[in-house]
Amino acid sequence: MRRTTCHLAVHAACFLLGMAGIRAVQAQDQPLDVASGQFLAEGTGYASVVRLSQQSNAHADGRLLLVFEQHGMAGMPLYVSNDSGKTWHFMQNVVDQEHAGNLAWQLRWQPNISEMQQGSGDLKRGTLLLAANATRNDAKGHVVEEDLQLYTSIDQGETWHYRSSIVRGGGHPDDKDNHGVWEPNVHILDDGRMIVYYSSEQHKDKGFNQILAHKLSNDGGKTWGEEVMDVGMPGGVERPGMAVVARLPDQRYVMNFEDIDGPENGKVHLKFSADGLHFGDPADRGMPVQTEGGAWPAACPVVSWFPVGGPQGVIVVSSERAGGNGDAAGRSLYWNNNGGKGPWWEAPAPVQKITGNIHAGWTQALLQQKDGSFLHITSSSSPELQQAWKAAYNVMLYADEPLNFHRYEAEDAARTNAVVIGNPHASNRRMARVAAAPYGKLQFDIHRDRGGAHVLRLRYEDLGFPAIPRISVNGTAVAAGSGKADGQSGWMLMDVSVNLKDGDNTIVVNGAEHAYDVDYIEIE
Numbered sequence: 119m120r121r122t123t124c125h126l127a128v129h130a131a132c133f134l135l136g137m138a139g140i141r142a143v144q145a146q147d148q149p150l151d152v153a154s155g156q157f158l159a160e161g162t163g164y165a166s167v168v169r170l171s172q173q174s175n176a177h178a179d180g181r182l183l184l185v186f187e188q189h190g191m192a193g194m195p196l197y198v199s200n201d202s203g204k205t206w207h208f209m210q211n212v213v214d215q216e217h218a219g220n221l222a223w224q225l226r227w228q229p230n231i232s233e234m235q236q237g238s239g240d241l242k243r244g245t246l247l248l249a250a251n252a253t254r255n256d257a258k259g260h261v262v263e264e265d266l267q268l269y270t271s272i273d274q275g276e277t278w279h280y281r282s283s284i285v286r287g288g289g290h291p292d293d294k295d296n297h298g299v300w301e302p303n304v305h306i307l308d309d310g311r312m313i314v315y316y317s318s319e320q321h322k323d324k325g326f327n328q329i330l331a332h333k334l335s336n337d338g339g340k341t342w343g344e345e346v347m348d349v350g351m352p353g354g355v356e357r358p359g360m361a362v363v364a365r366l367p368d369q370r371y372v373m374n375f376e377d378i379d380g381p382e383n384g385k386v387h388l389k390f391s392a393d394g395l396h397f398g399d400p401a402d403r404g405m406p407v408q409t410e411g412g413a414w415p416a417a418c419p420v421v422s423w424f425p426v427g428g429p430q431g432v433i434v435v436s437s438e439r440a441g442g443n444g445d446a447a448g449r450s451l452y453w454n455n456n457g458g459k460g461p462w463w464e465a466p467a468p469v470q471k472i473t474g475n476i477h478a479g480w481t482q483a484l485l486q487q488k489d490g491s492f493l494h495i496t497s498s499s500s501p502e503l504q505q506a507w508k509a510a511y512n513v514m515l516y517a518d519e520p521l522n523f524h525r526y527e528a529e530d531a532a533r534t535n536a537v538v539i540g541n542p543h544a545s546n547r548r549m550a551r552v553a554a555a556p557y558g559k560l561q562f563d564i565h566r567d568r569g570g571a572h573v574l575r576l577r578y579e580d581l582g583f584p585a586i587p588r589i590s591v592n593g594t595a596v597a598a599g600s601g602k603a604d605g606q607s608g609w610m611l612m613d614v615s616v617n618l619k620d621g622d623n624t625i626v627v628n629g630a631e632h633a634y635d636v637d638y639i640e641i642e
Contacts, residue, residue, distance in 0.1 A: 411533055
């Protein structure tokens with residue numbers, strides 16, 4: 119993995135980050151209370167990034183633009199990078215033009231920036247879209263109104279023009295009678311119509327605490343049609359929220375959302391649509407994102423698709439935290455290379471954030487680079503640890519590192535007489551301790567689009583007594599290799615030759631003569 123450093127020239131606060139423990143170290147080597155990443159700016163959360171690719175000025179293609187939330191009423195900060203995210207420069211605060219001059223209003227929350235890959239209405243391909251939530255405060259600074267607004271830019275973000283108000287709402291999230299609207303996510307459908315997905319609390323009288331909905335525009339976002347419900351659980355308790363939509367290689371649309379106050383609070387689910395308009399029965403939660411070991415991402419999810427590893431590529435979900443014995447600090451990315459079917463697996467995120475308030479990691483950005491690495495941007499709790507509970511002290515961190523979609527973490531496997539234990543020297547901060555034979559077992563049900571002969575690598579460690587792992591693939595035992603030290607005290611690497619089927623395979627790591635620890639298996 120690439121190392122990341124903190125640029126002192128960027129901001130004086132970088133010194134505080136260093137004092138707080140943000141270091142230039144690899145994510146997999148992090149102690150549990152240390153963050154890794156480069157300081158970008160002060161910010162509370164909700165990163166959204168776009169790489170320009172359709173600009174009339176060819177020199178602008180490849181430029182990155184980033185928006186996020188900041189504390190206060192200065193507007194929506196916009197940053198630019200001309201070197202693939204190695205360095206960032208502040209451009210401007212994009213401000214509320216619809217309520218210009220009214221100091222109670224400002225463009226503040228939940229930005230979503232994108233570039234049009236095709237025309238829509240009178241907007242041409244390459245136009246930049248920025249959707250965000252403008253809010254109004256009362257005299258006491260209490261949020262009382264929301265306005266989901268759309269802005270456009272045709273000069274690479276130098277100037278922005280108010281396009282429309284998508285939907286308006288009222289109230290503060292903590293108010294019982296809140297009728298707020300939140301979290302716009304804008305896309306262009308294949309037929310050129312513009313669609314926006316968002317959260318709405320305006321149907322409580324009908325028994326919905328919050329719903330996910332969409333609106334369509336036939337004129338490039340100037341005007342919007344009627345609201346259509348995509349997700350809504352009756353009963354007045356559950357709060358599906360924060361819809362983000364991505365496109366898959368089979369042309370389906372995948373939507374992720376959090377299910378706040380559902381059966382498993384905040385658990386991330388996916389729903390699929392052939393056309394981006396119809397996601398099935400709104401009361402159907404869809405497909406949960408979960409590992410075989412029971413871990414699941416929770417809250418503030420962002421789903422992405424990347425062309426990695428085979429025809430189906432990988433679906434990746436980031437989140438603010440996790441449940442089911444997952445990393446509560448939300449420092450894992452969850453991935454699946456089978457179109458969302460079957461078990462999910464974890465990979466350590468390039469930025470290892472510090473938790474401390476719910477906005478640390480609130481909606482993260484992940485972008486694949488031309489060299490195959492991944493740029494990751496997220497908020498982290500305050501370096502001033504006594505203020506970690508205040509989102510106003512959060513900072514934005516970024517890192518650019520590879521992600522290994524051939525590694526299957528032991529803590530994500532199905533466990534029989536095995537337990538997950540935290541370990542800062544394990545690849546994802548956790549490992550599985552497996553009971554001696556015949557009791558212990560880890561089962562990895564993995565999908566590989568292409569099978570054939572592979573090398574399976576196992577990272578393991580004995581507990582002071584001899585332990586030679588026993589491995590079977592699709593019910594057939596494979597010869598155990600000889601382990602070799604991997605350079606860290608106690609840990610061993612064992613390579614064995616295996617033959618995998620096209621599609622689904624079951625790999626079992628059985629108990630040995632004595633109990634031992636397993637970090638991961640990896641298919642080379």
